[in-house]
Amino acid sequence: MIQQSTPGDWQERYHSALLGVFGSPQLCLDHGYGCIVVDSDGNEYLDLLGGIAVNALGYAHPAWVKAVTHQAETLAHVSNFFTTRPQLDLAEKMLSLAKAPEGSAVFFSNSGTEANEAAIKICLARKNGRIIALDHAFHGRTLGALALTHKAAYRQPFGPSAIDVTFVAPDDHGTLCHELDKGDVSAVFVEPVQGEAGVVPLSREYLRQVRELTVCHDALMVVDEVQCGMGRTGRWFAHQGAHITPDVMTTAKALGGGFPIGATVTFGPHVSGVLTAGQHGTTFGGNALACAVACAVISTIESDDLLAHVRKIGALMSTALQQCHPSITQVRGSGALLGIQFDSDIAGDLVVAARDAGFIVNAANPSTLRLAPPYVLTEAQAQSFVDALPGLIDSVRS
Numbered sequence: 001m002i003q004q005s006t007p008g009d010w011q012e013r014y015h016s017a018l019l020g021v022f023g024s025p026q027l028c029l030d031h032g033y034g035c036i037v038v039d040s041d042g043n044e045y046l047d048l049l050g051g052i053a054v055n056a057l058g059y060a061h062p063a064w065v066k067a068v069t070h071q072a073e074t075l076a077h078v079s080n081f082f083t084t085r086p087q088l089d090l091a092e093k094m095l096s097l098a099k100a101p102e103g104s105a106v107f108f109s110n111s112g113t114e115a116n117e118a119a120i121k122i123c124l125a126r127k128n129g130r131i132i133a134l135d136h137a138f139h140g141r142t143l144g145a146l147a148l149t150h151k152a153a154y155r156q157p158f159g160p161s162a163i164d165v166t167f168v169a170p171d172d173h174g175t176l177c178h179e180l181d182k183g184d185v186s187a188v189f190v191e192p193v194q195g196e197a198g199v200v201p202l203s204r205e206y207l208r209q210v211r212e213l214t215v216c217h218d219a220l221m222v223v224d225e226v227q228c229g230m231g232r233t234g235r236w237f238a239h240q241g242a243h244i245t246p247d248v249m250t251t252a253k254a255l256g257g258g259f260p261i262g263a264t265v266t267f268g269p270h271v272s273g274v275l276t277a278g279q280h281g282t283t284f285g286g287n288a289l290a291c292a293v294a295c296a297v298i299s300t301i302e303s304d305d306l307l308a309h310v311r312k313i314g315a316l317m318s319t320a321l322q323q324c325h326p327s328i329t330q331v332r333g334s335g336a337l338l339g340i341q342f343d344s345d346i347a348g349d350l351v352v353a354a355r356d357a358g359f360i361v362n363a364a365n366p367s368t369l370r371l372a373p374p375y376v377l378t379e380a381q382a383q384s385f386v387d388a389l390p391g392l393i394d395s396v397r398s
């Protein structure tokens with residue numbers, strides 16, 4: 001039975017019941033509407049993080065609630081011995097949004113890291129060689145995806161990986177050429193916008209170079225759009241800005257707008273045909289409930305023209321933020337994925353100050369704030385943060 005929480009006792013209950021991998025939760029949240037979330041003491045916050053780039057439609061969006069409710073009342077889970085209409089609808093829709101050619105396919109899972117595990121298995125099954133990933137890359141926490149994650153502190157406690165990974169500097173054509181020339185590379189994994197690294201977009205030129213070089217060297221190009229995909233940058237997928245077709249794409253976070261789902265898209269028969277029946281699987285992945293909700297998220301983004309809105313609020317915020325305080329040295333990213341770079345390590349203190357002032361933001365690293373708000377953020381809400389930020393910066397610097 002769930003105990004009724006009294007104000008303030010949640011911290012103690014958390015630490016006596018939950019594994020300590022996330023540190024201390026900042027708040028105990030109770031409910032939300034739109035971009036506003038309310039804690040268990042009744043305080044309201046403007047959420048500019050959206051559950052880490054997940055809640056594309058904000059909280060309790062009517063279309064999302066309706067999709068969950070309707071599908072739950074109909075049929076939620078059936079196992080992958082069977083298919084369902086929502087699964088077929090979502091797969092076809094994903095292929096069309098991804099502009100995937102004939103012979104492309106989708107594999108559904110429950111998270112970003114699982115979407116990447118499927119991608120890794122496809123690459124290694126086709127050609128068992130090294131995988132190249134980028135410095136500062138983040139691909140997830142399960143052992144395969146973790147091997148491609150750059151930060152040593154995340155990886156090293158768990159010993160050497162069975163996957164042979166080489167990290168190279170992003171946007172460095174020479175090093176990539178040099179590694180691919182050795183001939184043993186299975187795949188190159190890139191995040192078109194490196195999210196956890198502090199919102200660092202790769203140049204379009206580099207994305208095109210990765211595409212050309214992997215083709216020349218019989219390696220696959222995998223784009224990890226777990227964070228930057230599903231409309232977050234103002235286009236359905238960030239790599240589309242470079243006008244390239246990857247071999248594999250992974251996505252998750254915003255796909256279900258808060259309902260867990262991940263997807264791995266294989267572009268064309270040369271990758272879609274690699275794994276055969278029995279070579280990969282999942283119990284929960286692609287269930288009717290998750291797929292119906294993802295369909296509703298995509299339909300709402302389309303019907304409410306949210307990609308155009310995301311581009312508009314992104315441009316508005318990035319222009320205003322660049323000019324709002326001298327300690328801001330750069331604003332990176334676009335749409336609903338922005339990194340605010342400061343000239344010193346104040347991001348951690350700013351998260352606390354912002355929260356006390358009613359804004360939820362995140363420190364992607366000690367000198368960068370990350371904003372990944374719901375796509376339904378209004379211009380007035382965006383402006384309220386821009387207006388408050390200079391005062392917050394001054395308060396943490398004094």
Ligand SMILES: *Cc1c(COP(=O)(O)O)cnc(C)c1O
Nearest residue numbers: 111112113138139140195226227
């Ligand atoms: C969040 C993230 C992942 C991992 O997704 P999970 O759902 O947490 O497993 C993988 N790649 C990128 C780029 C991410 O931002």
